[in-house]
Amino acid sequence: MKILVAVKRVIDPYAKIRVNADQTGIETHNVKLSMNPFDEIALEEALRLKEQGLASEIIVISIGPIQAQETLRQGLALGADRAILIQTDQDLEPLVIAQLLNRISLREAPQLIILGKQAIDNDANQTGQMLAALLNWPQATFASKVTIDQQRVTVEREIDGGLQTLAFDLPGIITTDLRLNTPRFAKLPNIMKAKSKPLEIIASETLGIDLTPRLTTLSIKPPPIRPKGILVHSVDELIDKLRFEAKVI
Amino acid sequence: MTREIMVYDVVIVGAGPAGLSAAIRLKQLAPTRSVCILDKGADIGAHILSGAVFETSALDKLIPDWQARGAPIRVNVTEDHWLFLSATNAWRVPSWLLPKPLHNAGNYIISLANLCRWLSEQATELGVDIYPGFAASEILYNDQNQVIGVATGDMGRAKNGTEKSNFTPGIALHASYTLLAEGCRGSLTESLITRFQLRKDACPQTYGLGIKEIWEIDPALHRPGKVMHTAGWPLDNQTYGGSFIYHLEQNQVAIGFVTGLDYQNPYLDPFCEMQRFKTHPAIKPLFLNAKRVSYGARALNEGGYQSIPTLVFPGGALIGCAAGFLNVPKIKGSHNAMKSAMLAAEAVNNALSLNANPRIPLHAYPAALKQSSVYQELHQVRNFRPWFSKLGLFWGTLVAGFELKLFQGRVPWTLKHPREDRARTLKAHQASVIHYPKADGVLSFDRASSVYLANIRHDENQPVHLHLRNPNLAIDVCYPDYAAPEQRYCPAGVYEIIHDLNKAPRLHINAANCVHCKTCDIKDPTDNIVWTVPEGGCGPNYPNM
Ligand SMILES: Cc1cc2nc3c(=O)[nH]c(=O)nc-3n(C[C@H](O)[C@H](O)[C@H](O)COP(=O)(O)OP(=O)(O)OC[C@H]3O[C@@H](n4cnc5c(N)ncnc54)[C@H](O)[C@@H]3O)c2cc1C
Ligand code: SF4
Numbered sequence: 001m002k003i004l005v006a007v008k009r010v011i012d013p014y015a016k017i018r019v020n021a022d023q024t025g026i027e028t029h030n031v032k033l034s035m036n037p038f039d040e041i042a043l044e045e046a047l048r049l050k051e052q053g054l055a056s057e058i059i060v061i062s063i064g065p066i067q068a069q070e071t072l073r074q075g076l077a078l079g080a081d082r083a084i085l086i087q088t089d090q091d092l093e094p095l096v097i098a099q100l101l102n103r104i105s106l107r108e109a110p111q112l113i114i115l116g117k118q119a120i121d122n123d124a125n126q127t128g129q130m131l132a133a134l135l136n137w138p139q140a141t142f143a144s145k146v147t148i149d150q151q152r153v154t155v156e157r158e159i160d161g162g163l164q165t166l167a168f169d170l171p172g173i174i175t176t177d178l179r180l181n182t183p184r185f186a187k188l189p190n191i192m193k194a195k196s197k198p199l200e201i202i203a204s205e206t207l208g209i210d211l212t213p214r215l216t217t218l219s220i221k222p223p224p225i226r227p228k229g230i231l232v233h234s235v236d237e238l239i240d241k242l243r244f245e246a247k248v249i
Numbered sequence: 250m251t252r253e254i255m256v257y258d259v260v261i262v263g264a265g266p267a268g269l270s271a272a273i274r275l276k277q278l279a280p281t282r283s284v285c286i287l288d289k290g291a292d293i294g295a296h297i298l299s300g301a302v303f304e305t306s307a308l309d310k311l312i313p314d315w316q317a318r319g320a321p322i323r324v325n326v327t328e329d330h331w332l333f334l335s336a337t338n339a340w341r342v343p344s345w346l347l348p349k350p351l352h353n354a355g356n357y358i359i360s361l362a363n364l365c366r367w368l369s370e371q372a373t374e375l376g377v378d379i380y381p382g383f384a385a386s387e388i389l390y391n392d393q394n395q396v397i398g399v400a401t402g403d404m405g406r407a408k409n410g411t412e413k414s415n416f417t418p419g420i421a422l423h424a425s426y427t428l429l430a431e432g433c434r435g436s437l438t439e440s441l442i443t444r445f446q447l448r449k450d451a452c453p454q455t456y457g458l459g460i461k462e463i464w465e466i467d468p469a470l471h472r473p474g475k476v477m478h479t480a481g482w483p484l485d486n487q488t489y490g491g492s493f494i495y496h497l498e499q500n501q502v503a504i505g506f507v508t509g510l511d512y513q514n515p516y517l518d519p520f521c522e523m524q525r526f527k528t529h530p531a532i533k534p535l536f537l538n539a540k541r542v543s544y545g546a547r548a549l550n551e552g553g554y555q556s557i558p559t560l561v562f563p564g565g566a567l568i569g570c571a572a573g574f575l576n577v578p579k580i581k582g583s584h585n586a587m588k589s590a591m592l593a594a595e596a597v598n599n600a601l602s603l604n605a606n607p608r609i610p611l612h613a614y615p616a617a618l619k620q621s622s623v624y625q626e627l628h629q630v631r632n633f634r635p636w637f638s639k640l641g642l643f644w645g646t647l648v649a650g651f652e653l654k655l656f657q658g659r660v661p662w663t664l665k666h667p668r669e670d671r672a673r674t675l676k677a678h679q680a681s682v683i684h685y686p687k688a689d690g691v692l693s694f695d696r697a698s699s700v701y702l703a704n705i706r707h708d709e710n711q712p713v714h715l716h717l718r719n720p721n722l723a724i725d726v727c728y729p730d731y732a733a734p735e736q737r738y739c740p741a742g743v744y745e746i747i748h749d750l751n752k753a754p755r756l757h758i759n760a761a762n763c764v765h766c767k768t769c770d771i772k773d774p775t776d777n778i779v780w781t782v783p784e785g786g787c788g789p790n791y792p793n794m
Contacts, residue, residue: 014706014790018542029499030363030792032292185404185417188380189255228690
């Protein structure tokens, strides 16, 4: 079985997010970028399936600027077999991403595609679902446990108030939740070897997809700064403040 | 324990300006030699914190076409101010009075972290293997007491030492020569200095702690290329230190405050000194209508010439600030770090070419260094720092200034650094408590909100990387005798004395706050704290510090 894993290069989860001066986007100058944490989990799951003998090849794919090669190299160091970069400097919308992934899926014919449930930069949570629709494949989103028996994939997913279990037959799409697994560390010798694994670069314009955005971002604002808390000295004072200043009781 | 082994001609610990320059020089001289660099930061530059006003002399030699290659060195120094501060006033020292090393014409204001990122691209192009996110945790020796390489730390160990599900054992990197480029107070460097007694013929190293913030300021007040240094307030007359304020690109200003770690009063708090410094009437206006975007801290060497240890040992050498080539009055070390690294690389290349007996000590390196500009400039300013320790701010600066201005350091005497910094710390009963103003949340902040801006990543479930040689000493000696100064000198709030109800006080270590400044390893009066590397990739993620 061939598995395709989509990975996005995003602002590192430990970096502090700042809105740029003209409020049109997030400041990315001097900000660390890394693999989207949900995608790390997606890749880890694929690697485990390969280790169980259930997968024969893992392809990591990213859509983004030329620097996204680093993210792909990281994927290769972790154990993916080869990588594809669809190169673009544009900020693409989820539907376009799904269409591009669709093109590659038709070419590569994977049986399973694993994606993070969302990218932590825009939290769109749409790509996996749209790709499933384009391919007309079954999908199981927010997976917290995956088991595969022959063609049958069983996925546990966390929903409000409990666990839901879904099953589908391959080919299909899984998007990963945080609790699915703990990603491994890349080993030094594997980082070394990853340098010689194949990484194909495809220009996004060559895939015949209209990349034009359909949405316009009007402005991006940081959350308002929370006013400083105060220390009250008695319950009466607290009640008084809640009633007359905050006017909540 | 058997580890997986990777073999290189040269292994370099630390991807700062020194480590990267050594690798580049080696590859320039012998493209086929295999060279790798390890760095404990999650990516290159993540642990680099500097000023920085940069002197290009070494880079000019290493990569003469750095400008064409797009090095992030763009802001010329345009204005240069030296101020003496009292609590309410500021006096500018006219530039004709300043000794030459204090002039900055021809220098650039840069982010050293970004320079390192660029250097690492140059090194990668030349074929150097660079591995960020891997800490060197141990020096490896053979049975002839020669250094044969380093081991990387294990990843995925739990706090209690057991293996977690993602446990990945460290590996051994073997090399003919191992270069230590860990920067100031390197953890492996210190172990080598002890093992090979490299400090036998040198003064103790003396240090400063630099605390730094980056601010985005009002564009109307921003003057790209402006450099300002201050001495005096808020430090007392006996405590060495001062500030720097550098106007970078994009409306950003770097503000740093350095406190000499030979300070005596255990109640002194370098973090609070930095915070109140910003409230000085001459400083404050710059930071109103401004936003703090980054915070960090790092120790720097101040021992200079007198404290240079023996630089070589069988199988390797110390380069850059791991050895300590910072020029104190200039507060510049990166050009010397690079220069020393290039000379060491040349010595390694010669030794490997002769191919006689690998790992023989690289005596050619210290010999070349003694003839170089590094020794020349350190020799010239050698008495600057000791004069201060002897005479205090006013007389110390005056005498040191005159010595430099009139004699360019050509005086027959060389003053010593008599003691380690920790040994200068007074007992609590001999000192008076310092009351610092409360943080106002506009100009001055508390530790928690500051450390937040260091972007620290640190998996809490790993062994604590700050070791106490004797766990009882902290409460039995350091607390009663010195009022537990680690609560104050640590710029990240790692050490806390906790008074549980009706129980004896205890020392709590918030290891996950550590910004790897190394101050605790230097200043603990009882020499009880040992800084070791945590899991690779942990610690601060500095942007353009
Ligand atoms: C506040 C401050 C202001 C300064 N201002 C200036 C200035 O204006 N101009 C100037 O020229 N110089 C300045 N300096 C000095 C300058 O920063 C240093 O001289 C320079 O950084 C030294 O370079 P280095 O490569 O020796 O070490 P570092 O830059 O410290 O780099 C060491 C690297 O090694 C890594 N490392 C350490 N131990 C390990 C390990 N065990 N395993 C893996 N990796 C490890 C670290 O993560 C780090 O990346 C300043 C320093 C400070 C602290
Ligand atoms: S624990 Fe030590 S090294 Fe870490 S931030 Fe505090 S003083 Fe610096």
